[in-house]
Amino acid sequence: MAFDFRITHIDGRARRGLLKTPHGEVQTPAFLPVGTQGAVKGITHRDLEGLGTEILLANTYHLYLRPGSDAIARRGGLHRFIGWLRPILTDSGGYQVFSLAARRSIDEEGAHFKSHLDGSSHLLTPEKAVDIQAQLGSDIAMVLDECLAYPADVEAARTSMERTLRWAGRSRDRFHSLNTSANRVTVTNPGQAQFGIVQGGVHPGLREMSARQTVAIGFEAFAIGGLSVGEPVDVMYDIVGHTTTFLPNDRLRYLMGTGTPGDLVESVARGIDLFDCVLPTRNARNGQLFTSEGRLNIKNARYAEDDRPPDPACTCYTCRTASRAYLRHLFLAGEINAATLNTLHNLNFYLDTMRRIREAIAFGRFESFRLAFHQSFSRRPTDS
Amino acid sequence: MAFDFRITHIDGRARRGLLKTPHGEVQTPAFLPVGTQGAVKGITHRDLEGLGTEILLANTYHLYLRPGSDAIARRGGLHRFIGWLRPILTDSGGYQVFSLAARRSIDEEGAHFKSHLDGSSHLLTPEKAVDIQAQLGSDIAMVLDECLAYPADVEAARTSMERTLRWAGRSRDRFHSLNTSANRVTVTNPGQAQFGIVQGGVHPGLREMSARQTVAIGFEAFAIGGLSVGEPVDVMYDIVGHTTTFLPNDRLRYLMGTGTPGDLVESVARGIDLFDCVLPTRNARNGQLFTSEGRLNIKNARYAEDDRPPDPACTCYTCRTASRAYLRHLFLAGEINAATLNTLHNLNFYLDTMRRIREAIAFGRFESFRLAFHQSFSRRPTDS
Numbered sequence: 001m002a003f004d005f006r007i008t009h010i011d012g013r014a015r016r017g018l019l020k021t022p023h024g025e026v027q028t029p030a031f032l033p034v035g036t037q038g039a040v041k042g043i044t045h046r047d048l049e050g051l052g053t054e055i056l057l058a059n060t061y062h063l064y065l066r067p068g069s070d071a072i073a074r075r076g077g078l079h080r081f082i083g084w085l086r087p088i089l090t091d092s093g094g095y096q097v098f099s100l101a102a103r104r105s106i107d108e109e110g111a112h113f114k115s116h117l118d119g120s121s122h123l124l125t126p127e128k129a130v131d132i133q134a135q136l137g138s139d140i141a142m143v144l145d146e147c148l149a150y151p152a153d154v155e156a157a158r159t160s161m162e163r164t165l166r167w168a169g170r171s172r173d174r175f176h177s178l179n180t181s182a183n184r185v186t187v188t189n190p191g192q193a194q195f196g197i198v199q200g201g202v203h204p205g206l207r208e209m210s211a212r213q214t215v216a217i218g219f220e221a222f223a224i225g226g227l228s229v230g231e232p233v234d235v236m237y238d239i240v241g242h243t244t245t246f247l248p249n250d251r252l253r254y255l256m257g258t259g260t261p262g263d264l265v266e267s268v269a270r271g272i273d274l275f276d277c278v279l280p281t282r283n284a285r286n287g288q289l290f291t292s293e294g295r296l297n298i299k300n301a302r303y304a305e306d307d308r309p310p311d312p313a314c315t316c317y318t319c320r321t322a323s324r325a326y327l328r329h330l331f332l333a334g335e336i337n338a339a340t341l342n343t344l345h346n347l348n349f350y351l352d353t354m355r356r357i358r359e360a361i362a363f364g365r366f367e368s369f370r371l372a373f374h375q376s377f378s379r380r381p382t383d384s
Numbered sequence: 385m386a387f388d389f390r391i392t393h394i395d396g397r398a399r400r401g402l403l404k405t406p407h408g409e410v411q412t413p414a415f416l417p418v419g420t421q422g423a424v425k426g427i428t429h430r431d432l433e434g435l436g437t438e439i440l441l442a443n444t445y446h447l448y449l450r451p452g453s454d455a456i457a458r459r460g461g462l463h464r465f466i467g468w469l470r471p472i473l474t475d476s477g478g479y480q481v482f483s484l485a486a487r488r489s490i491d492e493e494g495a496h497f498k499s500h501l502d503g504s505s506h507l508l509t510p511e512k513a514v515d516i517q518a519q520l521g522s523d524i525a526m527v528l529d530e531c532l533a534y535p536a537d538v539e540a541a542r543t544s545m546e547r548t549l550r551w552a553g554r555s556r557d558r559f560h561s562l563n564t565s566a567n568r569v570t571v572t573n574p575g576q577a578q579f580g581i582v583q584g585g586v587h588p589g590l591r592e593m594s595a596r597q598t599v600a601i602g603f604e605a606f607a608i609g610g611l612s613v614g615e616p617v618d619v620m621y622d623i624v625g626h627t628t629t630f631l632p633n634d635r636l637r638y639l640m641g642t643g644t645p646g647d648l649v650e651s652v653a654r655g656i657d658l659f660d661c662v663l664p665t666r667n668a669r670n671g672q673l674f675t676s677e678g679r680l681n682i683k684n685a686r687y688a689e690d691d692r693p694p695d696p697a698c699t700c701y702t703c704r705t706a707s708r709a710y711l712r713h714l715f716l717a718g719e720i721n722a723a724t725l726n727t728l729h730n731l732n733f734y735l736d737t738m739r740r741i742r743e744a745i746a747f748g749r750f751e752s753f754r755l756a757f758h759q760s761f762s763r764r765p766t767d768s
Contacts, residue, residue, distance in 0.1 A: 039714055039721040046701060067713045071689060075709060083705045305455060317430060321467045325459060329451045330423055337423040339720055 003139070003193035003220050005252040005273075009362045013244070013271045016361040019252060021087040021139035022191035023079060025054070028252065029268045029361075031354045032057040032089060032276035033347055037066070038082040041281055042336075042343040045084050051316075051348050052355070055087040055139075057276040060132055061096030065115050065122075069135040077137030077188030089276070090138035092129040095257070098147040106146060108163065126167040130174040130194075137188030142223065142256075143171035145197040150230040157201035161210045164199045165217075172196075172217050193220035195254060201226060202235050204242050211246035221252035224272075228258040237266050244271035261290055261353050265373050268357050269366070280350045284342035287331045290349040292376055296324075298342065303328045316348035317341075387523070387577035387604050389636040389657075393746045397628070397655045400745040403636060405471040405523035406575035407463060409438070412636065413652045413745075415738045416441040416473060416660035417731055421450070422466040425665055426720075426727035429468050435700075435732050436739070439471040439523075441660040444516055445480030449499050449506075453519040461521030461572030473660070474522035476513040479641070482531040490530060492547065510551040514558040514578075521572030526607065526640075527555035529581040534614040541585035545594050548583045549601075556580075556601050577604035579638060585610060586619050588626050595630035605636035608656075612642040621650050628655035645674055645737050649757050652741050653750070664734045668726035671715045674733040676760055680708075682726065687712045700732035701725075 002022070009016040019026040033040045033048060036059045040048055048056070058078060063069060075081040078088055094111065097104055101113035110125030126144045133141035145164040148157060175194045178187050196219035200206030214222060224243050227236045240255060247253055254274035255267050264275055280290060289296045291311035296303075298310065309319035310327060318327070318341040330338035353373075360369035386406070393400040403410040417424045417432060419440045424432055432440070442462060447453060459465040462472055478495065481488055485497035494509030510528045517525035529548040532541060559578045562571050580603035584590030598606060608627050611620045624639060631637055638658035639651050648659055664674060673680045675695035682694070693703040694711060702711070702725040714722035737757075744753035 037713070037717040037719055038710070039717075039719045042720045044701070044721060044724060045705065062717075066717060067688065067709070071709075074689060075691060075707075081707070081713075082710055083707075304451065305458060307459060317428070321429065323459075323465070323467075325451070325455075326422070326466055329421070329465075333421040333423075333446075333450060335421055335423045336426045336720060336723055337428060340428060340724070 002191050005221065005250075007250065009364075011361045011364050011366040012269065013241075014268050014357075014361050014366045015271060015273060016358050017252070017273060019055075019087075019273075021055075021193070022189055023085060023087045023139050026087055027054065027358055028273040029264075029354055029357055030055060030274055031264065031350050032274065033350075034059075034276055034278045034281060035082075035084075036278075037062045038078065040343070040347075042285065042339040043347070045082075047344060048084075048347070049086075051344070052351050053086070053347070055089060056084060057089050057091065058082075058136070058138065059093070059096060060090045060129065060136065061093035061100065063090075063136060064093060064132050065117055069132045073135035073137075073186040073188055077135070079137060079189075087139045088136075089140040090133050090136055090142065091256075092142045092144040093124055093132065094129065094144045095147050097124055108166075110144070110167075126170040127174040130171055130178065131185045134178050134185050134187045134189075134192065137192065139189065139192060140220075141175070141192055141194045143168050143194065143196055143219075145199055145225050147229075148199065148201055148226055150201070152201050154201075154203050154206065157199075157203050157206055161199045161201070161206050164197065165210065165213050168196050168214055168217050172219065195219055195221045195223050197223045197225040197256070198243055198247075199226045200243075202231050202239055204239070207239055207243045208246050211243055215246070215248060221254065222247050223254040223256050225256045227255065228263075228277075233263070236263070237270065240267050240272060241270035247271075261350065262374060262378055264350075264353060265357065265370050268361075269370060280346035281343050284346040285339045287338070287342065289342060290346050292349075294377060298324060298327045299331050300328075310345055311349070314345065314348065314352075316345050318345040318348075386575050389605060389634075391634065393748075395745045395748050395750040396653065397625075398652050398741075398745050398750045399655060399657060400742050401636070401657060403439075403471075403657075405439075405577070406573055407469060407471045407523050410471055411438065411742055412657040413648075413738055413741055414439060414658055415648065415734050416658065417734075418443075418660055418662045418665060419466075419468075421446045422462065424727070424731075426669065426723040427731070429466075431728060432468075432731070433470075435728070435735050437470070437731070437735065439473060440468055441473050441475065442466075442520070442522065443480060444474045444477035444513065444520065445484065447474075447520060448477060448516050449501055453516045457519035457521075457570040457572055461519070463521065463573075471523045472520075473524040474517050474520055474526065475640075476526045476528040477508055477516065478513070478528045479531050481508055492550075494528070510554040511558040514555055514562065515569045518562050518569050518571045518573075518576065521576065523573065523576060524604075525559070525576055525578045527552050527578065527580055527603075529583055529609050531613075532583065532585055532610055534585070536585050538585075538587050538590065541583075541587050541590050545583045545585075545590050548581065549594065549597050552580050552598055552601050556603065579603055579605045579607050581607045581609040581640070582627055582631075583610045584627075586615050586623055588623070591623055591627045592630050595627055599630070599632060605638065606631050607638040607640050609640045611639065612647075612661075617647070620647070621654065624651050624656065625654035631655075645734065645761055646758065648734075648737060649741065649754050652745075653754060664730035665727050668730040669723045671722070671726065673726060674730050674761075676733075678761060682708060682711045683715050684712075694729055695733070698729065698732065698736075700729050702729040702732075
C-alpha cells in the first residue's frame with residue numbers, strides 16, 4: 001500500500017481524514033505517541049495497541065546514535081527491529097541535534113555535532129537525514145530543518161527559514177534518488193513518504209513565504225515546525241491558523257511537537273491533522289495526569305486516602321483498577337508501575353480526545369465539542 | 385472461603401496440592417512473585433494475571449513504613465488498596481528490619497530499628513507483626529522470627545532459634561485474639577491464616593528441635609526460614625530435606641526466599657510446596673534472563689545483531705515479539721520497557737517451571753522431569 005491521504009469530512013476548518021501508509025491506515029486527526037528510542041517509555045507495544053494507537057513517532061537522532069541506523073537496516077528496518085508493525089513517522093534528527101548534542105555548529109552543509117552519549121563527531125546533512133530515515137524505513141520521513149531559538153527577530157528568522165528551504169530542496173532531491181540504481185543506501189521501506197516543514201518563527205510573512213516555497217518543492221505532505229518553543233499560546237494558534245491557509249487543502253498537515261490537550265483542539269480547529277508530543281508520557285512519569293476535569297498531580301498529599309480513580313469519566317485500565325491513593329503510593333515509592341499506569345492513562349486521554357474530535361467532525365459538531373472540551377478540561381486545574 | 389490445603393498427588397517426596405484461601409485457590413507447588421511495596425516491579429497486575437500468577441508476596445516492612453498499615457486498613461486492606469483480588473502472603477517484616485533498617489537492635493521484646501526512609505524509630509514485636517498483617521489482611525501471615533546471619537555456630541544458632549520459638553508462641557497467642565472482642569486492631573481479612581517458621585541455621589539437630597516445637601505450637605502451615613543466606617547449595621538442600629521430615633505431611637510447606645530454578649526443582653523433590661524469591665524480577669532488571677538453555681545476559685555484545693527471541697522454547701509475550709537485539713538495545717538505552725519485557729519473561733519462566741513440576745507430579749514423572757530439567761537448564765550457562 002502506497003502513501004495516500006483523503007479527507008472524508010470537513011467541519012469549518014477542521015478536517016477528518018484517512019491516511020494510508022505501507023504499514024496500514026491512520027484515522028486523522030491523529031496523535032502520535034513518542035517512541036524516542038524505539039519504545040514509548042513505560043508501556044509496551046501491546047498496551048499501545050490496546051489504547052488504539054495507529055501510528056508512532058521515533059527519533060532519528062537517538063536511533064542513529066544507538067543502536068545505529070546501519071544495524072537497524074540489517075535487521076530489516078525499524079518496524080521489524082522493534083516489533084511494531086503499524087505506521088511509524090521519524091523526525092529528521094535535527095531537533096535533537098539542536099537540543100541534546102554537545103558542541104553543535106550549523107553551516108550550509110548541515111549540522112556538525114558531538115554525540116551526547118560518547119562525544120563522537122558527526123555531521124548531519126539534509127542528505128544524511130534522508131539516508132538514515134531510508135535505512136530506518138519509517139512510513140513518513142521528515143526533512144532536516146533548522147530549528148531556530150525563540151525569540152528570533154525577523155532577519156534571523158528569514159535567514160534561517162531560507163536555509164531550511166535550500167535544505168528542503170536538497171532533501172527532496174536525495175529522496176527522489178533513493179529508489180534508483182545510483183543509490184547505495186539500504187532502503188527498507190520503498191513506500192516511504194517525505195514531508196516538508198514550514199518554518200519562519202512567529203512572523204506571518206515569513207510563514208507564508210516558507211509555506212508557498214515548501215509546497216512548490218513538492219512533498220507528500222507538510223508540517224509546521226518551530227512552534228511550541230516558548231512563544232505565547234495565542235501567538236502559536238495565530239501562526240498555525242495563518243500558515244494552514246497557504247497549505248494545499250488536499251494534503252495532510254502535521255503540527256510538530258505540540259501540545260496540551262487544548263492545543264490539539266485549537267489546532268484541529270485551524271486545519272491540523274497530525275500531532276506528536278512528549279507531554280502525555282513525560283508528565284505521566286512526573287506524576288501529572290490529564291483528566292476530563294483538568295490536570296491532577298498524583299503526588300499531592302490530598303490523594304493519600306482518595307479511593308477514587310484518577311479520572312472518574314475514564315475507562316482505561318488504570319482508572320478501572322487503581323485508586324488515586326494507590327497511584328500516589330506507587331509514585332512516592334518509586335515503583336516502575338507508577339510510570340506505566342500513569343502513561344497508560346495519559347495516552348488514553350490523548351487518544352480518546354482525538355477519537356472524540358474525529359467523531360465531532362464527522363457529525364458536524366466540532367464547534368460545540370470544542371466549547372464543551374474547554375469548559376470541562378480547561379477549568380481551573382484542581383491542583384497543578 | 386477459609387484456609388485449606390489438600391494434597392492431590394504424591395510422587396516420591398514431591399507433592400501436588402490445592403491451597404484454598406479467602407481470595408481464591410492456588411495450585412501447589414507454587415512460586416510467589418514478590419510485590420515488595422504492593423506492586424511487582426516492572427509489570428502490572430494484569431500482566432501478572434496473564435502469566436497465571438495465583439498468589440503474590442508483599443513485604444510488611446515496606447508497607448508498614450509507607451503508606452502505613454493504618455492507611456491500608458482504612459482502604460479496606462491490601463487487596464483493595466492495590467487492586468489485586470487474588471491471594472496474598474505477607475512476610476513479618478523481620479527480614480527487612482535485619483537487612484534494610486538503620487541502627488537495629490534485637491532483644492527479647494522484639495526488633496528496635498530506624499526507618500531507612502526517614503530515620504523514624506520503630507519497635508517490631510511479634511505481636512506488632514501480627515497486628516500489622518491483620519490490618520493488611522493478607523491471606524497468609526508469617527510470624528516474626530529472628531534472622532540469623534550465616535555462618536553462625538551451633539550455640540548462637542540455638543539461642544536465636546529458641547528466641548524464635550518464644551516469639552512464635554507469642555505470635556500465635558496474638559493471632560488467636562485478633563477476631564475477639566478484646567482486640568482493637570482492624571482485621572481486614574478474618575479468614576487469614578498464620579504460618580510458623582522453622583529456624584536453626586545449618587544444624588540438623590536444631591532444625592529438628594525447631595520443627596517439632598513449632599509444629600507443637602500449632603499453625604495452619606509451616607515455613608523454613610534462614611536458608612539461601614550464603615550457605616553452600618548442597619547444605620541448603622540437605623537442611624530442606626532433613627527439616628521437611630519433621631513437618632506434618634498434611635500441612636503446606638513454604639521455603640522462604642528461595643531460589644534459582646534448580647533450587648525450586650530440588651526443593652520440590654524434598655517436599656516443599658511454596659516458594660518466593662526476588663531472583664526472576666531483580667535479575668530481569670539487571671538484564672539477566674532465565675531460559676530453557678540457561679542464563680542469558682542480554683547486555684552482551686554478542687546479542688547486538690541477534691534476531692532470535694531470548695528463549696526459542698518460550699511462548700511469552702516478550703519471546704513472541706522481541707528479539708535479543710531489541711532487548712539489548714532497550715537495556716542499554718535505559719528504557720523502562722527493558723525491565724518490563726525482561727520481567728515478563730523471567731516470571732513466565734518461573735511460573736511455567738512450576739506448571740511443569742505440577743504436571744510431572746500428577747503423571748508420576750517428577751524424577752524424569754527433574755533430570756531433564758537439570759540437563760537443559762543447568763548446562764554450562766551460555767554467557768553468565
